[in-house]
Amino acid sequence: MDKNRTARIVGATVLSGVFVAAALTGCSSTPSDNDSSGSTEYTLWDPYPDRDASSDWAKAIDACAADIGITIKRNAGNTGDTVKDLTTAAAGKLPDIAMVDNPKVSTLADAGLLTTTDDNGLDVSDIQENILTAGQIDGKTYGVPVGANTLGLYYNPAVLEAAGVDIASVTDGASLTAALEKVVASGKKGITFSAVGTEEGSFQFLPWFWGAGADLTALDSSEAVSALTLWTDWVKNGLAPQSVLQNTQGTSWDEFKTGEFGFAENGSWFKSDADAAGYNSIQIPGENGKPAPAPTGGEFITIPIQKDTARYATSVKIVKCLTEGNTGADSLGYVAPTAAGQEAQLAADPTLEGWVTAVGDAKPRTADNLGVKYGTISEQLYTAVQNALSGGLSPADALAAAQKAASEKLG
Amino acid sequence: MTAMQTVPRTGTGGGTDPRRGVAPTPGATRPAERRAERPAQRSQRLRHQFVAWGFIAPVAIYMIVFYAYPLFRNLDLSFRDYTLASFITGEAPFVGIANYVEVLRSPTFWPALGSTAVFTLGSIAVQFALGLALAVFFYRRFPLSTTLRALFLVPWLLPLLVSASIWAWMLNSDSGVVNAALAVFGISQVNWLTSPQTSMIGVLIANIWIGIPFNLVIMYAGLQNIPDEVYEASSLDGANAWQTFWRITFPMLRPVSAITLLLGLIYTLKVFDIIWIMTRGGPGDSSTTFAIWSYRLGFGGGSPDLSPAAAVGNLLIVIAFVFGIIYIRTQRRTEDEL
Numbered sequence: 001m002d003k004n005r006t007a008r009i010v011g012a013t014v015l016s017g018v019f020v021a022a023a024l025t026g027c028s029s030t031p032s033d034n035d036s037s038g039s040t041e042y043t044l045w046d047p048y049p050d051r052d053a054s055s056d057w058a059k060a061i062d063a064c065a066a067d068i069g070i071t072i073k074r075n076a077g078n079t080g081d082t083v084k085d086l087t088t089a090a091a092g093k094l095p096d097i098a099m100v101d102n103p104k105v106s107t108l109a110d111a112g113l114l115t116t117t118d119d120n121g122l123d124v125s126d127i128q129e130n131i132l133t134a135g136q137i138d139g140k141t142y143g144v145p146v147g148a149n150t151l152g153l154y155y156n157p158a159v160l161e162a163a164g165v166d167i168a169s170v171t172d173g174a175s176l177t178a179a180l181e182k183v184v185a186s187g188k189k190g191i192t193f194s195a196v197g198t199e200e201g202s203f204q205f206l207p208w209f210w211g212a213g214a215d216l217t218a219l220d221s222s223e224a225v226s227a228l229t230l231w232t233d234w235v236k237n238g239l240a241p242q243s244v245l246q247n248t249q250g251t252s253w254d255e256f257k258t259g260e261f262g263f264a265e266n267g268s269w270f271k272s273d274a275d276a277a278g279y280n281s282i283q284i285p286g287e288n289g290k291p292a293p294a295p296t297g298g299e300f301i302t303i304p305i306q307k308d309t310a311r312y313a314t315s316v317k318i319v320k321c322l323t324e325g326n327t328g329a330d331s332l333g334y335v336a337p338t339a340a341g342q343e344a345q346l347a348a349d350p351t352l353e354g355w356v357t358a359v360g361d362a363k364p365r366t367a368d369n370l371g372v373k374y375g376t377i378s379e380q381l382y383t384a385v386q387n388a389l390s391g392g393l394s395p396a397d398a399l400a401a402a403q404k405a406a407s408e409k410l411g
Numbered sequence: 412m413t414a415m416q417t418v419p420r421t422g423t424g425g426g427t428d429p430r431r432g433v434a435p436t437p438g439a440t441r442p443a444e445r446r447a448e449r450p451a452q453r454s455q456r457l458r459h460q461f462v463a464w465g466f467i468a469p470v471a472i473y474m475i476v477f478y479a480y481p482l483f484r485n486l487d488l489s490f491r492d493y494t495l496a497s498f499i500t501g502e503a504p505f506v507g508i509a510n511y512v513e514v515l516r517s518p519t520f521w522p523a524l525g526s527t528a529v530f531t532l533g534s535i536a537v538q539f540a541l542g543l544a545l546a547v548f549f550y551r552r553f554p555l556s557t558t559l560r561a562l563f564l565v566p567w568l569l570p571l572l573v574s575a576s577i578w579a580w581m582l583n584s585d586s587g588v589v590n591a592a593l594a595v596f597g598i599s600q601v602n603w604l605t606s607p608q609t610s611m612i613g614v615l616i617a618n619i620w621i622g623i624p625f626n627l628v629i630m631y632a633g634l635q636n637i638p639d640e641v642y643e644a645s646s647l648d649g650a651n652a653w654q655t656f657w658r659i660t661f662p663m664l665r666p667v668s669a670i671t672l673l674l675g676l677i678y679t680l681k682v683f684d685i686i687w688i689m690t691r692g693g694p695g696d697s698s699t700t701f702a703i704w705s706y707r708l709g710f711g712g713g714s715p716d717l718s719p720a721a722a723v724g725n726l727l728i729v730i731a732f733v734f735g736i737i738y739i740r741t742q743r744r745t746e747d748e749l
Contacts, residue, residue: 006462013465087498111495197691242584245605245694372714379712383695390694392607401518409714 040070042314043095045085047299048332049076056331064321070314072097086113086304094304096315102134102145102364103199103378105300106371109135109142114302116140120312122303122319126338134364135300137371143302144323147334149268150362151207151294152281152355159188159262172285173208173230176263180239183262190239192255193265194247195231195389201382203295203365204249204265205231207284209381210363211292216370216377219384220396220403226287228395232388245389267297268355269333275351283358293363298334335359373410380406482728488721495715503718510722517719519696519704527700527730529611530618530686531679535672537619542626542671543664547656549627550634560627567624575688578617579604582689604690607697614686614698621685622678626671633667634660666745673738677731687711701727 044061051057058074065072075095077085086098086108100108108114117124118140124132127144135143153176155167163186165179180190194204208231209216214224234240243255249266256264257277265284274281283291301322303315322328326344329336335356336342342356366374380402387398489510491503514520549560566574581588582603590600603613637660645659661668683702686692692699692707699707701723709720 006458009462009465013468087495107495111498197694242600242602242605243586246579246583375712375714379714387607387695390602390605390607392695392697405518 041073042070042097042311042318043073043075044097044099044318045075045077045095046099047077047101051076051332057328060322060327060331063327064318067321068314068317072318087111094306096303096306096311097318098302098304099146099299100143100302102296102298102300103366103374105135105143105302106137106366107375108302108304109137110372113304114142115305115312116142119305119309120303120316122316126340127323128337128339128342128360130362131296131298131337131359131364133367134296135302137369143300144319145296145298145334145337146301146322147329147332147337148296148298148359148362149334150296150355150358151204151265151267151284152358153284154256154264154266154270154274154279154281156256156259156262156279158278159183159186159259162186163188163262165262167280167282170282170285171289172287173212173227176285177230177234177239180234180262184239189241189261191234191263191265192241192247192252192261193244194249194252195244195382195385196246196248197382197386198248199378199382200249201385202378203297205381205385206365207265207286207292207294210294211284211286213287216365216368216374216381218403219377219381219406220399223287224399225396228385228388228399231385232395235389236391245386268335268358271352271355281354283354283361291358291361293361294358296359296362296364299332376409377406485721485724485728488718489725491718493717493721506718510718511726514719514722514726519699522696523699523701523704526611526696526698527680527702530615530682530698530700531676533615534618534622534679534682535675537615538622538626538675539668539672541619542623543630543668545623545627546630546634547660549631560631563627564624566621567628569621571621571684572688574621575617575685578613578620578685579689582613582616605694607694610690610693610698614689614693617689618679618682618685622675626675629667629671630664633664633671636667637663666742669738669741669745673734676734680727680731680734701730 042065046057048055048057061072061074086094086100094113098108098114105114122141122144124141124144128148131145131148132141134145135141153170157167160167160179160183163179163183165182170176170179176191184190195201205227208227209224212223212227212230214221214227218224231240235242235244241255244252247255252264253266253270253273255261256266256279257273271281284294286292301319303312303319306312323337324341325338326336326341326348329341330345335352336345345352346356365378370377383405384393384395384398384402387393387401388395392398393401490505490507492506492509493503497503545563549556582590584590584600584602584605587603589603593599593601601609603609641659641663642655645655650658681702682700683706686698686700686703687706690698691711692703705720705723705727708716708723
């Protein structure tokens with residue numbers, strides 16, 4: 001009896017040990033399982049999980065695949081996951097085409113995961129210059145934009161008329177503040193935007209920052225302080241609500257659509273929504289009378305490094321197909337990256353002209369060779385905005401602390 | 412009064428006395444006897460030891476894989492310099508305590524430590540007090556008391572994302588329900604989550620609301636274990652309600668209170684979801700606790716600073732460890748008294 005029990009116990013122990021060991025080895029990824037070299041199936045990763053197989057974007061990809069005579073396997077995940085997946089994937093398992101948010105291109109290029117146009121032979125001559133710079137580091141180009149969007153100043157004509165504001169008079173920060181005061185005096189709320197403590201907050205602050213003449217390498221310059229003071233005074237004087245500190249761009253748009261606000265800073269992706277509601281937009285006013293350069297949004301199409309370099313030729317064809325004309329950009333709601341594509345978009349919808357001009361004046365966030373430094377600078381920038389708008393620090397102190405922290409981290 | 416056995420048989424309260432140790436295995440012998448035993452006895456002793464190890468092996472393997480290894484990895488992460496490039500090249504240079512020095516010198520350190528202390532102690536104190544008060548309230552059964560008690564559990568059952576989002580809406584500065592209610596009483600708008608002064612109060616309110624059911628449930632169970640004879644004796648001696656509570660109920664709940672406070676403390680030290688969803692660490696650093704800071708360094712900011720994040724995480728483990736030690740010592744002292 002004792003021997004049987006002992007035997008059973010030992011057997012159970014051995015089995016459980018084997019089970020644990022098997023589970024552990026099963027969990028580790030086996031490298032060369034899904035190698036697709038030599039096949040005509042190309043993998044494409046994009047960050048649009050909400051655009052499913054029936055969406056225009058998926059159809060655009062299928063059309064390109066049919067044109068070239070290959071199959072494209074699409075994998076849609078969130079941008080953050082895409083960057084994570086790309087950096088943790090083994091070299092042989094990178095996708096043929098990877099689409100990432102434009103500020104992240106330099107991170108991946110820095111990590112040595114992307115090919116340059118010298119490596120893959122992509123011709124970028126017809127891509128609009130100013131939006132291409134997000135993918136350029138030290139003179140080398142690592143990808144092309146599938147399209148671009150940018151920020152503008154929407155206004156509610158009904159509210160402005162009731163307040164006696166002429167939109168043509170809004171040409172810089174001071175005239176905009178005067179217009180906001182009139183709107184508030186007429187009983188409505190002034191302006192809504194997003195100053196949340198994430199990249200969205202930096203994105204929304206940049207037009208005013210650049211419009212004042214400030215530079216991201218010097219967050220504590222007097223121009224930067226004046227830009228932040230503009231925003232801080234709006235919140236302090238009741239021209240912008242406290243909720244801007246918590247708003248995302250989506251929430252801010254919901255607020256604007258209640259009809260209570262005169263102005264909203266938001267992006268070109270809401271154009272059709274604005275048209276339906278009867279709102280118009282102008283470019284964000286800069287301090288020297290010209291429109292301020294706004295930051296560009298939109299993903300880049302990149303070609304990661306592959307073991308089999310013969311695949312680049314076909315990958316280049318896929319990229320060309322998606323960026324030529326306006327099908328790709330239209331399906332994602334962007335302004336097309338080439339002049340020809342933009343003409344096609346204007347022919348279909350002449351009211352897009354304002355946004356096309358805005359994209360032409362826009363500036364990518366990682367331009368000026370900022371590259372991987374942008375992430376750190378942006379974090380300090382939105383922290384400073386939050387500190388100033390919430391009344392914790394004065395704009396000058398907040399930006400001084402931000403610049404100090406950024407220079408310490410960047411060394 | 413003789414010391415009666417009042418330690419309730421709740422899950423982890425009471426527990427084993429570390430002094431007693433493991434019961435002696437059958438056949439264990441003292442060294443002097445070992446020299447005299449025959450080979451057959453020795454092989455049987457070895458077999459029994461092997462069986463003992465066989466029992467321990469699964470749980471030992473589990474603990475090593477899921478507890479010891481991640482802890483070791485975290486320590487390793489904090490002593491090296493991990494950047495995004497490390498994912499590609501697999502290299503991370505050893506930098507000793509540089510990350511800890513960076514964390515301790517950071518301007519966020521003292522505010523974060525203060526916020527963690529305020530958040531944890533404030534949450535525990537109020538959760539415990541209200542949980543105990545509610546448990547005493549529900550001790551007497553009245554019609555619908557079970558239904559009401561079940562409803563009080565709802566905050567605990569809701570997913571944290573739901574609770575935190577709803578509280579964030581309710582505490583919205585301009586259009587939240589709370590400010591609307593305050594306006595009825597003539598109180599001007601309080602910028603709950605958008606002002607550095609009140610952001611900590613905002614997240615405290617939400618966390619207290621979520622934590623009361625846990626305390627209610629455990630204290631209620633603890634109350635059930637107090638024998639009625641004690642209450643009868645005290646009422647015969649002429650104790651009023653407050654004296655009954657303060658001199659009888661509360662001291663007898665001490666073991667249960669101790670474990671509730673410890674569990675609550677260690678849980679609250681780690682609270683992340685509520686604060687992150689409501690304020691992401693507050694305007695600036697005003698509601699940044701160590702847990703928030705660690706996540707923000709590693710994943711929330713502009714660049715993944717995994718090594719400093721691991722350092723902050725380890726500091727948090729040390730704090731929790733210290734409280735755990737305090738608890739064990741208090742337990743030992745209590746058992747000595749018994």
